[in-house]
Amino acid sequence: MATHKKRLHVAVGVIVTVAVAVVLAAGYAVWFAYHSAHLANASLKSANSVSKDIPKLPQITTFDGCKNAPKSKLLETYPEQCVTATGKQFTGTAQPKYLVIKEWGVKIPYAGDDTFTYQLKAASNGSGIQVSSEQLAAKYGCANYGAGSITRLRGNEAADPNGDTAAQLQTTRPDIVTKLGNYYYLFVHDQAECSDIASSGYQSVANNTVKASLSNVGPIN
Numbered sequence: 001m002a003t004h005k006k007r008l009h010v011a012v013g014v015i016v017t018v019a020v021a022v023v024l025a026a027g028y029a030v031w032f033a034y035h036s037a038h039l040a041n042a043s044l045k046s047a048n049s050v051s052k053d054i055p056k057l058p059q060i061t062t063f064d065g066c067k068n069a070p071k072s073k074l075l076e077t078y079p080e081q082c083v084t085a086t087g088k089q090f091t092g093t094a095q096p097k098y099l100v101i102k103e104w105g106v107k108i109p110y111a112g113d114d115t116f117t118y119q120l121k122a123a124s125n126g127s128g129i130q131v132s133s134e135q136l137a138a139k140y141g142c143a144n145y146g147a148g149s150i151t152r153l154r155g156n157e158a159a160d161p162n163g164d165t166a167a168q169l170q171t172t173r174p175d176i177v178t179k180l181g182n183y184y185y186l187f188v189h190d191q192a193e194c195s196d197i198a199s200s201g202y203q204s205v206a207n208n209t210v211k212a213s214l215s216n217v218g219p220i221n
Helices: 002-053 063-068 134-140 166-172 200-214
Strands: 073-075 081-083 089-091 097-101 106-110 116-120 128-133 149-153 177-180 183-188
Touching: 063 081, 063 089, 097 116, 106 200, 116 200, 128 134, 128 200, 134 200, 166 177, 166 183, 183 200
Parallel strands: none
Antiparallel strands: 073 081, 081 089, 097 106, 116 128, 128 149, 149 183, 177 183
């Protein structure tokens, strides 16, 4: 009989122990779930607070907006193109200006604030012009050149020191040779600064503007 009571006490103890363990486990589970939810809410609030402190960049939707935005890049193209810091691209719609070469019966459209003029090269028999920039002339006194030169050639005429003809060079360097009708138009970058005080960077911009615009050469009519 004593043995039976002893076994009963042991069983009751085990049941109580298990019950306590279950209650504690359930309580811990409830606490853990509450604590995790609390931490998640705190993290979310912190993230929202930080995001509110970060200034929102204005959305760029126009060419002018792109030009005025920080880190945007203006391409040396005609018409003008602008690329934002995120890679979004816009094309300008401003009315073009023209470098009109009446001796050749052609005009070259270009964009930007500068104005270009030309004069025939000496001893060129009318086949070459020197291009000048009004901004370079006003700022540095570069009245005679500063924006490169253009030579008009027949397809079989030599276009470079290597002996390549204009037609051959046009296939390998379409960035500097453009064909219109029976003639090829070759752009040559200035090899020297147009004055002792000229900014080589600004002069390079003038040269590159004319070079990029040459691909759009067309007849005056």
